[in-house]
């Protein structure tokens with residue numbers, strides 16, 4: 001069966017879910033243009049997620065994807081947290097930021113019972129996960145809702161693990177990808193592969209459709225992924241510049257500046273490696289640090305610095321998530337970008 005038939009969309013093209021940078025507006029625009037729009041749920045409490053779903057239904061009747069994180073929240077480690085705040089202390093002083101002044105926000109929540117209830121109620125056509133899969137009981141509830149299930153794999157072992165657990169398609173997330181790496185079995189970053197090394201390995205070994213993600217930002221990239229056996233593509237960073245995305249003005253400016261040519265994996269902003277434009281904090285403390293608390297606990301201590309710096313118009317302490325190919329992206333409406341990407345399909 002073709003990927004578009006499986007997903008229910010016209011095109012085998014998924015707009016990557018991007019927590020913190022977009023909501024139903026971008027997702028609905030992509031759905032209306034023939035792709036599969038995604039609503040990222042990792043930073044939404046249940047009430048906010050319900051609002052998103054109602055708003056989405058108000059904008060489109062087309063199938064869409066709901067995306068969740070499926071990490072296991074770590075136990076708080078007060079010693080590590082204190083050491084991390086200590087490392088950040090000079091920045092608090094410099095920016096006049098009070099470490100206790102800013103709540104860390106909703107953080108990142110893993111898929112849970114309340115989210116499963118919303119899936120059962122709203123019945124999205126597709127549910128995708130990042131960082132593996134939730135436990136079998138929760139996964140069964142998603143399956144019984146009728147949703148097709150996707151998850152990201154960054155190695156062959158992860159892809160085989162996902163296939164064994166009955167997902168409907170696997171997203172091959174190459175190292176070029178913006179945002180968080182989806183790895184969940186192997187945390188050694190030297191084992192992470194670029195999209196065009198990972199993709200054929202998965203295509204050859206799996207009996208499922210493989211969706212290419214990472215570094216695809218135009219029709220040429222789509223065509224290349226299809227030539228390597230991808231059943232479809234998932235595109236993230238290129239959509240960050242669409243007017244329908246919630247990308248902040250600071251983030252948009254960085255994406256369109258020469259700085260966007262230099263991205264790196266960093267764990268400073270959340271505790272897990274994610275690809276973003278190299279900024280001052282990454283240069284001075286990282287980009288990777290063994291002191292950063294476990295995902296998602298590192299976020300809290302950075303929040304006051306980020307707020308203080310952003311108030312002065314600086315992205316020195318902000319996560320400027322971006323893939324390696326974003327420097328060639330231009331602002332354009334989501335419909336236009338979707339149609340441009342679609343030209344890459346045979």
Ligand SMILES: Cc1cc2nc3c(=O)[nH]c(=O)nc-3n(C[C@H](O)[C@H](O)[C@H](O)COP(=O)(O)O)c2cc1C
Pocket residue numbers: 016017018019021040041042067129130173176177178179180213214215216234235236237238240321322323324325
């Ligand atoms: C700003 C941003 C936020 C992201 N957030 C999520 C997320 O919430 N869930 C998820 O599964 N993937 C997330 N990703 C990763 C994408 O699913 C995808 O792997 C990536 O965007 C593909 O590479 P590209 O950015 O080069 O297109 C995010 C990516 C970006 C750029």
